[in-house]
Amino acid sequence: MPRNTLIGVSRNLAATAIALASLAAVPPAQAVPSFARQTGMACEACHTVFPELTHFGRVFKANGYTLTNQKQVQDVTGKKEELLALSQFPPLSIMAQISYTQMKTGVPDLSNAGAPGVAQNGTAGFPQQFSLFYAGKIAPHLGAFFQLTYENDAGTIGIDNSDIRFADEALLPDNQTLTYGVSLNNNPTVQDLWNSTPAWGFPYAASNANVSPLAGTAIAGPFAQNVAGLTAYLWWNESLYAEVGGYRSAQQGVTNSLTGGAGPLDGTASNVLSGLAPYWRVAYEFNRDRHSLEIGAYGAEFKVFPGGSPDSPSPLSGPTNRFNDVAEDLQYQFIGEDNLFSVTATHIHESMSLDASFASGASANPSNTLSTTEVAATYYYRRKIGGTVQYFQTTGSTDTVLYPATPPGGPGVITSANGSPDTRGYIAELNYVPWLNVKLSLQYTWFTKFNGAASNYDGNGRNASDNDTLYLLLWFAY
């Protein structure tokens, strides 16, 4: 839940914050029956309950989604080189999320400045999200996970998570293995194998009709689908994992103001990365009996031009804001026949050097820190009935410009009276999985602190608990 400080650095802070926070507040969803069709294996081979991966699922992903047990249309050269290996059925899937959101207290209706009221509380999303996937093998060592998504808040179809991989495996002496590959993807950590990192972390689905806190780290969402990253990885003995790469801006829906083309990006775009943002990841996974334990670290450094908007351009040169994220993560899974239990945890520490924003008066401090912690525990009985409890917390430097107070006469809600980004709370979720590709969820989010305070956090009398959210979800994929 805490997401997106980064956007707070841009000029139209509140508007951009809402727009991007709502994007990031909907975690991308990834239950893909096309993988099951391709491998001929049931969902449980790769998932405890979708979308959480088992060890086998992680191996399948690291191998580029290419394991297939379908008949192939093939072509070879005279030297027996493979030129083509096409599955007889394309790996297509659909996914739908239908939801209902009720906040504890509704938000102001700003549509009529002369007679302000309260917006309708209780939002049906039908669908909240609808996706089409191509997820599977493309060529012998090449596979892809492509997601095209309609979202009800945007009302449009756009590109969602994408991960194209080339991978192979080498046999080392003493029966050791080395999996190696490269991933071309559009969201930092979307290529990761564990559910303890942001892109595939809990909550796997969340409301897009609630209020999101102001602050979140750069690695946890704001660049999703607006960057192109190339990373290379090694996985030794399915245990020791290392990955390095970099991301560059690849913005969607942005045009050059001179040519009207998709680029080059100019000063009308916001959140443009300067050069390449380096990304790194190390992890160790230990498997024994029914237990799987992963401990790891990951990080990235984003240098971002403050950028502008079509109405208020700002040149893509000069000082940048730098966000250096360093994170630790842990995942434990117990996968029994009847009982499945898992814990995921991550702590992200962000150091911000706000050279650009501080110079322009868009931040009160030249540098800030921000830390997020998320710890979740999940239990399922026979993959049918289960639930998750998560604790989340955001703490960071007080910055009265970056996390601004409610202006006189303003509606508040998404502001911070004391300039603090501190937010914490809990999520409890109950799930019923009648079939392995259908999930019914009842989720409740409690905020004990929101944008810096438990009570009257916006200076307009709104309490953190007013943002508590009930979320009902029907989620299926086919």
Add this chain to the structure above:
Amino acid sequence: MRIASGNRRDSSRAGRWPRALLVVAGAAALAGTGSGGRADEPDAADMAHARTVAATVCGTCHGVDGNSTQPKFPRLAGQKASYLVNQLKAFRAQTRGDPDAIGYMWGMASQLDDETIEALAAYYAAQKAAASGGGNSALIAHGREVYQHGLAADGVPACSSCHGADAHGTQEFPRLAGQHAQYILKQLASFQSNMRKVAIMHGVAQNLRLPEMEAVAAYLEVQP
């Protein structure tokens, strides 16, 4: 990644079919003997391919050397090749119907050709079974009694009469020594319910009660 041998060392149809036909013919000839034995001795190339497949595909669950560490997935090291061939063919034909066979192995075995099956079976049969840890000694002692002598009052024959006193199996019957107790219990339950249809084992398992099953499984898991 594919695991059928067809597209690794000899993808051209001209090169592959005659050999495949030979294998099929050989298998058909052997089928009449009831042994389900190997139709063809895998050659060096088959074995090299089998090792690659075992390490990169099967090994994720069963262990590269067949000594799986997860009880959901059976240990294959030292297993009788004839038994492995029969099981892989049963998965491919979708005639072995216990839940994990359906969920995992029907898909994994669906495109395996006979050559690969033979080679994989030979590869795992040649692996050395690793020693398993200890367990409840009273339970193991009870299991030993049931395994070696059966339960005469309940009409349960001694397991050892088919699977061998050392539980290393015979040409017709699988090795059980060192197998995960959880896996053995699940198979006994599947024999009992006839989800996995094996007439002999259905008869045996029908007369076994859970405490005896648990004892036998615990005994077998620690056998070298």
